[in-house]
Amino acid sequence: MKKSANVVIIGGGITGCATAYELAVRGVKDIVVIEKQYLSSGATGRCGAGVRQQWGTETNAILARDSVKRFEGMNEELEYDRDIEFKQGGYLMVSYTQNEWNQYKKNVAIQHSLGIPTKMITPQEALEIVPHLNIKGLIGATFCQSDGHANPFHVVDAYYKAASRLGVKFETYTSVTGITREKGKVTSVQTSKGDIAASMVINACGYAAGTICKMVGFELPLYPQRHQALVTEPVEPCQGPMVISLHHRLYCQQTPHGSFIMGVGDPNEPKDFNINSSWEFLEDVARQATTVLPLLKNLRVVRQWSGLYDMSPDANPILDEVPDAKGMWVAAGFSGHGFMVAPQTAVLLAQKILGQNCFMPIERFGLERFSGGELLLESAVV
Ligand code: FAD
Structure with missing residues (x-):
């Protein structure tokens, strides 16, 4: 492994790989990405890979809106030799409670102010989009056709290959074990394969970003939380959009290959690093999914898995x-939606680090928000 670098990026998920690319494409030389397992082995390779612009805070909505544009042109932009499989089948967000529906109206007003073409639709219109939707008790739904999903392994592979062509080095199966700081500045990174001197370190470790910050004595306000998902046997195409019911804590999509991928969030999940799969999840997701989408009741489950959300206190x-620790940057706290915003998160961070004009105010994602004033909570997290 190299003994020194201009920039060390810790974490080979979508955030680390996209940031490496955005820095390299802006002319930064001598970048090394260090990943303790293989690329995409963290949350990125375990995620639903949904991409939606229907958010309740302006910040998330801008990042997601602009990232959709990037996903649309990603194969060409990154000269990818495969296909990131970005399919814009839309997102249908269904609402069975009045409180939730009131919140959706506020969210859609924010989305419209940013040019996101979300429609508010009736239960009958929702049924036309997803014919097997349970509309008993449904108050309404919101639908955005340009939302969709992509293949997370291919997206990371595309960034990896494009960054590699620009000279970025990737060190996989290499763990960061310590960070040295002198006079308030980072100077080097210790790894399982030796030390590497660097005055800039980017912590893109997702659920483990807090552990990395502790290496310089900083308590990052972030905690890991398990989220489980499953995939079913493939069946004939019958569901275009991703369906989300926040009330049922459910997201459910049919992939281009025909299988369904779904998950439910569990509000009682402890804040720890456990990623074991559980029977309770299977019961829970089966109950919620067949309540919202009864047709799915005879589908066979092929596999279940889990990954960790990197939760920040306001889900931003x-x-x-x-x-x-001057020179050490954090890109984490994505709270279950880091895949969809990564293309523009990486741009924003690269612009800030290089002293360029940022396409949106990065201060909104700053650490200071946790020490004063009121946090603006994101309401649309599953
Ligand atoms: P990660 O992908 O977690 O990458 C961090 C990397 O750091 C890991 O590869 C890890 O091995 C590495 N690392 C950790 N410690 C060290 C160390 N000491 N040394 C070296 N490397 C280290 N987001 C969406 O946008 N849409 C979705 O539909 C969606 N669904 C999800 C479903 C599930 C079940 C889960 C778990 C997450 C979901 N997410 C979704 C969230 C999304 O997966 C994450 O926000 C995103 O992948 C974060 O990417 P990242 O690169 O920041 O972190």
């Missing part, structure tokens, strides 16, 4: 330099 990303 943290993109900032660590206090008292």
Whole structure:
């Protein structure tokens, strides 16, 4: 492994790989990405890979809206030799409670102010989009056709190949074990394969970003939380959009290959690093999915797995330099939606680091928001 680099990026998920590319394409030389397992082995390779613009905070909506544009042109932009499989089948967000529907109206007003073409539709219109939807008790739904999903392994592979062509080095199966700081500045990174001197370190470790920050004595306001998912046997295409019911904590999509991928969030999940799969999840997701989409009741489950959300206190990303550790940046706290915003998160961070004009105010993702004032909570997290 190299003994020194201009920039060390820790974490080979979508955030680390996209950031490596965005820095390299802006002319930064000598970048090394360090990943303790294989690329996409963290949350990225375990995610639903849904891409939606229907958010309740302006910040998330802008990042997602602009990232959709990037996903649309990603095969060409990154000169990818395969296909990131970005399919824009839309997202149908269904609402069975009045409180939720009131919140959706506020969210859609924000989305419209940003040019996101979400429609508010009746239960009958929702049924026309997803004919097997249970509309008993449904108050309404919101639908955005340009939302969709992509293949997370291919997206990371596309960034990896494009960054590699620009000279970025990737060190997989290499763990970061320590970070040295001198006079308030980072100077080097210790790894399982030796030390590497660097004055800039980007912590893109997702659920483990807090552990990395502790290496310079900083308590990042972030916690890991297990989320489980499953995939079914493939069947004939019957569901175009991703269906989300926040009330049922459910997301459910049919992939281009015909299988359904779905998950439910569990509000009682402890804040820890456990990623074991559980029977309770299978029961829970089966109950919620067949309530919202009864047709799915005879589908056979092929596999279940879990991954970790990197939760921040307001469910918004943290993109900032660590206090008292100049040169060390954090890109984490994505709270279950880091895949869909990664293309533009990486641009924003690269612009800030290089002193360029940021396409949106990065201060909104700063650490200071946690020490004063009221947090603007994201309401649309599954
Ligand atoms: P990660 O992909 O977690 O990457 C961090 C990397 O850091 C890992 O590969 C890890 O091995 C590495 N690492 C950790 N410690 C060290 C160390 N000491 N040294 C070196 N490397 C280290 N998001 C969406 O946008 N849409 C979805 O539909 C969606 N569904 C999800 C479903 C599930 C079940 C889960 C778990 C997550 C989901 N997410 C979704 C969230 C999304 O997966 C994450 O927000 C996103 O992948 C974060 O990417 P990342 O690169 O920041 O982190």
